[in-house]
Amino acid sequence: AVADDYLRRIPKAELHCHIAGTLRATTVAELAKKYGLPLPRPAEQLYQWPNFDGFLEILRLSALVLRTREDFSRAVYEYCEDASRDGNLRHVEFFFNPDYFYPNGIDYPSMVAGMADGVERVGRDFGISARLICCIDRSINSPAKAVEIVETALAHRHELVIGIGLDGNESVGPPAIFAEAYALARKGGLRCTAHCCEDYLTPLEAPPTNYLICRDVLRCDRIDHGYNMLASDYVMAEARKDGLYFTPCAWTSLLHNRPHRPQRIRRMVEAGLNVTINTDDPAMFGTNLGHGFTTLFDTIGWGPDKARMFSLNSVEGSWLDESDKARLR
Ligand code: HPA
Numbered sequence: 001a002v003a004d005d006y007l008r009r010i011p012k013a014e015l016h017c018h019i020a021g022t023l024r025a026t027t028v029a030e031l032a033k034k035y036g037l038p039l040p041r042p043a044e045q046l047y048q049w050p051n052f053d054g055f056l057e058i059l060r061l062s063a064l065v066l067r068t069r070e071d072f073s074r075a076v077y078e079y080c081e082d083a084s085r086d087g088n089l090r091h092v093e094f095f096f097n098p099d100y101f102y103p104n105g106i107d108y109p110s111m112v113a114g115m116a117d118g119v120e121r122v123g124r125d126f127g128i129s130a131r132l133i134c135c136i137d138r139s140i141n142s143p144a145k146a147v148e149i150v151e152t153a154l155a156h157r158h159e160l161v162i163g164i165g166l167d168g169n170e171s172v173g174p175p176a177i178f179a180e181a182y183a184l185a186r187k188g189g190l191r192c193t194a195h196c197c198e199d200y201l202t203p204l205e206a207p208p209t210n211y212l213i214c215r216d217v218l219r220c221d222r223i224d225h226g227y228n229m230l231a232s233d234y235v236m237a238e239a240r241k242d243g244l245y246f247t248p249c250a251w252t253s254l255l256h257n258r259p260h261r262p263q264r265i266r267r268m269v270e271a272g273l274n275v276t277i278n279t280d281d282p283a284m285f286g287t288n289l290g291h292g293f294t295t296l297f298d299t300i301g302w303g304p305d306k307a308r309m310f311s312l313n314s315v316e317g318s319w320l321d322e323s324d325k326a327r328l329r
């Protein structure tokens with residue numbers, strides 16, 4: 001077994017983290033009060049929901065407190081402050097869904113400028129680097145809307161925005177319908193990832209073949225989650241040959257059987273996939289990078305070699321330039 005302190009202190013890059021899911025409940029409550037946004041429950045109970053779609057609703061509601069450039073800067077700053085302390089975060093690639101924030105009157109360039117302010121501050125204060133991934137919520141964004149989101153990202157190109165992603169409920173937004181948005185992103189020089197085979201859904205709702213669609217139709221460079229792929233030996237064998245990096249998350253409060261995620265991650269590693277460890281929505285799930293690693297290792301019993309493997313995988317799987325990767329290795 002590895003000491004928890006070693007797991008917390010080993011340097012990490014994080015490739016799967018939604019900015020709206022990182023907000024401290026106290027910050028959400030403070031900003032909601034300032035802006036007169038009604039919340040369903042007090043801060044201590046805010047992050048509770050009956051199911052996956054209920055979780056997504058609270059996520060989108062919390063996002064509504066980010067209204068100014070300063071709010072976006074603060075969100076980046078507070079997450080990096082927490083993750084530096086809890087898990088020695090050194091690099092993070094944040095998902096942000098621009099359409100979550102438009103109801104507040106902020107435009108795309110201003111939200112990106114706010115996050116860029118935060119990135120500059122966390123570089124200075126914590127030595128953390130960060131990039132941004134413009135994300136499409138498949139539950140509420142039509143394929144046409146997804147194309148618009150990519151067009152906006154390309155029209156207001158910012159050096160920190162390096163790719164696109166696809167989140168939300170996979171059972172109502174299968175990957176193939178977003179082919180046009182992905183083709184446009186690739187043509188514009190953006191990298192591509194997508195949430196795929198999430199285990200909140202059954203392998204019938206989020207089937208292993210979604211991996212093949214993400215690979216061949218969306219032409220993804222990376223895959224978020226991936227657990228339901230374990231239901232197909234063929235898909236697992238393909239994924240092993242392909243060598244894409246995966247970004248599963250060790251802890252989620254959406255699954256009540258705690259060891260499930262660690263056991264699925266173990267099987268992904270044993271099948272030879274390139275695996276990284278991430279937090280997804282750390283504040284909302286009541287976790288952090290250090291906690292994710294300690295839970296995973298306490299459940300599986302891996303030694304320090306695996307901790308070093310995950311640490312290095314997170315650098316190799318990142319979308320940093322070679323020179324930045326070299327700095328982190
Ligand atoms: N799954 C799908 N959509 C999401 C998630 C997730 O875990 N977190 C934030 N949006």
Ligand code: ZN
Binds near residue numbers: 018195224
């Ligand atoms: Zn996610």
